[in-house]
Amino acid sequence: MHQDKFEKVAGNGLINRRYLLGLGLSGVGIAAASSVLGADSALKIEIPTWSKVPGPGASAYGRRSTHTEHMQRLARPPDPFYPGGGASLSPLQHLQGTITPNSLHFERHHAGVPNISPAEHKLVINGLVRQPLVFDYEDLLKYPMVSKIHFLECSGNSGSLLRGGNADGTAQSLHGLVSCAEWTGIPLSTLLDEAGVLPKARWVAAVGADAASMGRSVPLNKALDDVLVALYQNGEPVRPEQGYPMRLFCPGWEGNISVKWLTHLKLTNEPAQFRDETSKYTDTQPDRSSYQFTFRMGTKSLITSPSGQMALNRQGFYKVTGIAWSGSGSIRRVEVSADGGRSWADALIESNQFEKALTRFSIPWEWNGGDAVLQSRATDDQGNVQPTRDAVIADQGAINFYHNPCIQSWGINSAGEVSNVYI
Amino acid sequence: MHQDKFEKVAGNGLINRRYLLGLGLSGVGIAAASSVLGADSALKIEIPTWSKVPGPGASAYGRRSTHTEHMQRLARPPDPFYPGGGASLSPLQHLQGTITPNSLHFERHHAGVPNISPAEHKLVINGLVRQPLVFDYEDLLKYPMVSKIHFLECSGNSGSLLRGGNADGTAQSLHGLVSCAEWTGIPLSTLLDEAGVLPKARWVAAVGADAASMGRSVPLNKALDDVLVALYQNGEPVRPEQGYPMRLFCPGWEGNISVKWLTHLKLTNEPAQFRDETSKYTDTQPDRSSYQFTFRMGTKSLITSPSGQMALNRQGFYKVTGIAWSGSGSIRRVEVSADGGRSWADALIESNQFEKALTRFSIPWEWNGGDAVLQSRATDDQGNVQPTRDAVIADQGAINFYHNPCIQSWGINSAGEVSNVYI
Numbered sequence: 001m002h003q004d005k006f007e008k009v010a011g012n013g014l015i016n017r018r019y020l021l022g023l024g025l026s027g028v029g030i031a032a033a034s035s036v037l038g039a040d041s042a043l044k045i046e047i048p049t050w051s052k053v054p055g056p057g058a059s060a061y062g063r064r065s066t067h068t069e070h071m072q073r074l075a076r077p078p079d080p081f082y083p084g085g086g087a088s089l090s091p092l093q094h095l096q097g098t099i100t101p102n103s104l105h106f107e108r109h110h111a112g113v114p115n116i117s118p119a120e121h122k123l124v125i126n127g128l129v130r131q132p133l134v135f136d137y138e139d140l141l142k143y144p145m146v147s148k149i150h151f152l153e154c155s156g157n158s159g160s161l162l163r164g165g166n167a168d169g170t171a172q173s174l175h176g177l178v179s180c181a182e183w184t185g186i187p188l189s190t191l192l193d194e195a196g197v198l199p200k201a202r203w204v205a206a207v208g209a210d211a212a213s214m215g216r217s218v219p220l221n222k223a224l225d226d227v228l229v230a231l232y233q234n235g236e237p238v239r240p241e242q243g244y245p246m247r248l249f250c251p252g253w254e255g256n257i258s259v260k261w262l263t264h265l266k267l268t269n270e271p272a273q274f275r276d277e278t279s280k281y282t283d284t285q286p287d288r289s290s291y292q293f294t295f296r297m298g299t300k301s302l303i304t305s306p307s308g309q310m311a312l313n314r315q316g317f318y319k320v321t322g323i324a325w326s327g328s329g330s331i332r333r334v335e336v337s338a339d340g341g342r343s344w345a346d347a348l349i350e351s352n353q354f355e356k357a358l359t360r361f362s363i364p365w366e367w368n369g370g371d372a373v374l375q376s377r378a379t380d381d382q383g384n385v386q387p388t389r390d391a392v393i394a395d396q397g398a399i400n401f402y403h404n405p406c407i408q409s410w411g412i413n414s415a416g417e418v419s420n421v422y423i
Numbered sequence: 424m425h426q427d428k429f430e431k432v433a434g435n436g437l438i439n440r441r442y443l444l445g446l447g448l449s450g451v452g453i454a455a456a457s458s459v460l461g462a463d464s465a466l467k468i469e470i471p472t473w474s475k476v477p478g479p480g481a482s483a484y485g486r487r488s489t490h491t492e493h494m495q496r497l498a499r500p501p502d503p504f505y506p507g508g509g510a511s512l513s514p515l516q517h518l519q520g521t522i523t524p525n526s527l528h529f530e531r532h533h534a535g536v537p538n539i540s541p542a543e544h545k546l547v548i549n550g551l552v553r554q555p556l557v558f559d560y561e562d563l564l565k566y567p568m569v570s571k572i573h574f575l576e577c578s579g580n581s582g583s584l585l586r587g588g589n590a591d592g593t594a595q596s597l598h599g600l601v602s603c604a605e606w607t608g609i610p611l612s613t614l615l616d617e618a619g620v621l622p623k624a625r626w627v628a629a630v631g632a633d634a635a636s637m638g639r640s641v642p643l644n645k646a647l648d649d650v651l652v653a654l655y656q657n658g659e660p661v662r663p664e665q666g667y668p669m670r671l672f673c674p675g676w677e678g679n680i681s682v683k684w685l686t687h688l689k690l691t692n693e694p695a696q697f698r699d700e701t702s703k704y705t706d707t708q709p710d711r712s713s714y715q716f717t718f719r720m721g722t723k724s725l726i727t728s729p730s731g732q733m734a735l736n737r738q739g740f741y742k743v744t745g746i747a748w749s750g751s752g753s754i755r756r757v758e759v760s761a762d763g764g765r766s767w768a769d770a771l772i773e774s775n776q777f778e779k780a781l782t783r784f785s786i787p788w789e790w791n792g793g794d795a796v797l798q799s800r801a802t803d804d805q806g807n808v809q810p811t812r813d814a815v816i817a818d819q820g821a822i823n824f825y826h827n828p829c830i831q832s833w834g835i836n837s838a839g840e841v842s843n844v845y846i
Contacts, residue, residue, distance in 0.1 A: 017567065021565060021566055021617070022617055023558065023562040023563075023565060023566070024548065024556030024558045024562070024617055024618070025557045026554060026556065048539075048543060048544075048632065050537035050538055050539050050633075050634075051537065051632050051633065051634055051636065051686075052634060053634055054506040054507030054508075054534040054535040054633075054634045054635075055507050055532075055534065055535030055536040055537045055538060055633070055634070056507065056535050056536055057498070057501050057506075057507050057508065057509050057532060057535050057536075058496070058498040058499065058509050058510055058511035058530040058531075058532060058664070059511060059530075059664070060495040060496050060497075060498055060511065061495055061496065061527070062496070062525060062526040062527070062528065062662055062664050063526070063662075063663075064525070064659060064660070064662055064663070065538075065539075065660065065662065065663045065667045065668075066538070067540065067541055067660075067668075068659065068660045068667075071659065071660075072483040072484055073481070073482070073483050073484065073485070074483075075480070075481040075482055075483055076481065078480050083477040083480075084477035084479065084480050085477075085480070086480050086481050087481055088481035088482060088483065094659075095655075095659060096570070096654070096655040097568075097570035097605050097606075097607035097655050097657070097658050098570055098605065098658070099605045099657045099658040100658050101524075101525060101657050101658050101659045102485060102487070102524060103484050103485040103486070104484070104485070104658075104659065105485065107481040108481075109478075109480060109481060111477040111478065112477040112478030112479050112480050113478040113479055113480075114473035114474065114478045115473055115478060115488075115489070116471075116473050116488075117490065118490055120471060121471075125447065131449060132449065133447030133448065133449065134447060134448045134449075135446065135447045139446040139447070140446075141742070142444060142446060142740065142741065142742040142787075143444055143446070143742070144440065144742070144771055144773065144785055144787070145519065145520075145773050145783075145785070146774075147519070147520040147521055147773055147774035147775070147783055148774075148775075149775075180658075181522075182520050182521065182522045183520075184519045184520035184773075184774075184783075191447070194444070194445055194447055195447070209471065209473060209474050210473075210474065210477075210478070211473070211474055211476055211477045212477075213474065231519070232518075232519040232520050234520070234522045234524050234657065235518045235519060235520045235521070235522040235523050235524050235527075235603075236487060236491065236494065236517075236518060236524045236527065237487070237488065237490075237491045237494075239485055239486075239487055239488065240486075240487075240488045241481070241485050244488045244491075245488075245490075263474075317565065318565065319564070319565040319566065319567070348567055350567065350569055350570055350607075351569075351571075351607075352570070352571075352777075354775075360568075360570055360607075362567055362568070364565075364567070
């Protein structure tokens, strides 16, 4: 394994991100993979069945490999007292890069997924405007749009960690309420310009066409900044579970405020005090008071592999990889620790570092067969540093479970089992 | 329609990209879309069925809306003399933004789609290397990767235009062999470093595990530059039709060289002279000689709406939108003409302008009910300007149909019918 080649950059086996891994077996006398190029070589390989017979041809709508069908969202079981309510979590431990395929984007519904006919759907803008307006779907398609890659994260993501428990959690079950896509839509400012916002207006109350009439109040300054009425997701029309035919999209803010199935925007002077900004999605403090309108998601990262319920089957080299994101800007740096935070090394950034988008990182690691605790820590371009779990609890207690950006610790025991640990 | 508000920026109705469109109908006395916010208003709307009853809850694997299922690839009919051979084209006229959903990414197969078991698949590197190597799929997953958003275009895309015909073509049928995704993979340079490229090596012969043993020769300097062994596509494992479990990905170059189902890389001193770089994928000139190894795709753009077989159903305002890309770099500028190239106006760039990636543009246009010819013209950051069809034919004749980047002309007649025209 040429151990001397590897420059150790932090405790317990973290290796310089620029390294030669050397996992290819010697090919001398073993194999030439294709008969086409094999003639001039002494190497020989058995030609696999799939190389001998033509496969099926092109199709109208593609499917993934049967070998990848275990990559599924984790849908919480239906609750008879909450029809259509619930969530499904992205299989973060199986994904790579930064984009989440639409079929695996996390969901959160308050009354299930309405089956909306776009021809009958309307978007109304009224309230404190010079000219109330009603838009058809087809008319909205004629507006100039913006395409941006952004993460979306439920404010309840990772929330259970603050209360303890969940030793058997996976990256998906503990943190899978975050995904990332290219969102294409009309800047809300364009539509508000046309309606003519009156000087008294301070908020935009947004309501969806689902049976919950899910509503949230958006401060006007955010609405005029980077909020979209999103019509497309990764190039295709927004999926029903993401708000087809249209949703609000508020970059960097808690997912709930990006109201799906958007049908009504009302300009107001005060927040509308919807159910989902009073009884829910408020941050309860140790003294039982609650912070309302904590919109911005934190600066955060997560190691997706190795992660909970995985097993390391032998000592040696592993790729530690994960995602980082910030509601405040772009990711500047990700550090990784293998000794529970005693020492840290800079990870390699594998992807673009877009503003308010998932960013992919990795670092090589040599597991020596002993105990280890893997952690990652993100820093964004505003200088925000991801906090420890202790720091989050010290700051806001453990009653609240919204807006938890804390560092995840994955413990590895001498059997190679990976599990969520609290240190 | 407040026509005086619109600053005309080029002939035949092109309007300044910064404008107020004003398509919302007056909402006074018409509608309040949600009962939640309707109480304090005199407005009234009929609540749609889907807002009254909870819909189905979260699911393990999402599907698109039934209202969007007409967005399909156009798969050429199977040819009994070419089993598994053929292509399917992306529905460009239905897509927005820049990412192509994996299920709608174009395909091109030479012997169909092999059903490869990743556990049995090998990647061999041999030839002019110090140490021949064999990689398992699982071992490759441990290497540092890079995620980049890049277009992929078949070199035969748009080729039929040079020979005339196809008056009834659509954006999809004429130009649908281009798509764009986030590709995640191992820099080929990393694996070649480990094998140790010998000084005599100049080419990398790449072969796929399909029944065609599709092979292409990649110049070593490109292989060491930005070529990937791609394992993921838009976050999930590469789809079977895109090369599962792995493909070569050569950014900016003709699609065929990004060998799918990659199983063998052999370092050589000369190109391998595979069938698909001799009898095909070579550019036949007017004197019947052929250029070999024309790898780089051109600087190109395409209006996707309005486009062939669409119909404008009334005079007035339309959004002209499309995609632009360059095999040489990023898109710097897109111009649009509504009068067949006599006058041009700068389009609005709606998306990021990544290197070797699709870029989305748009411009508002007022159709006066008369004849019009819509065209778009891309310029990249290297100063390359998309050529006219006449210029391409003057340069290389009309026998060749590979590597055609020419400007597409969409003619609109007084009935509002849009069709491919040659001007």
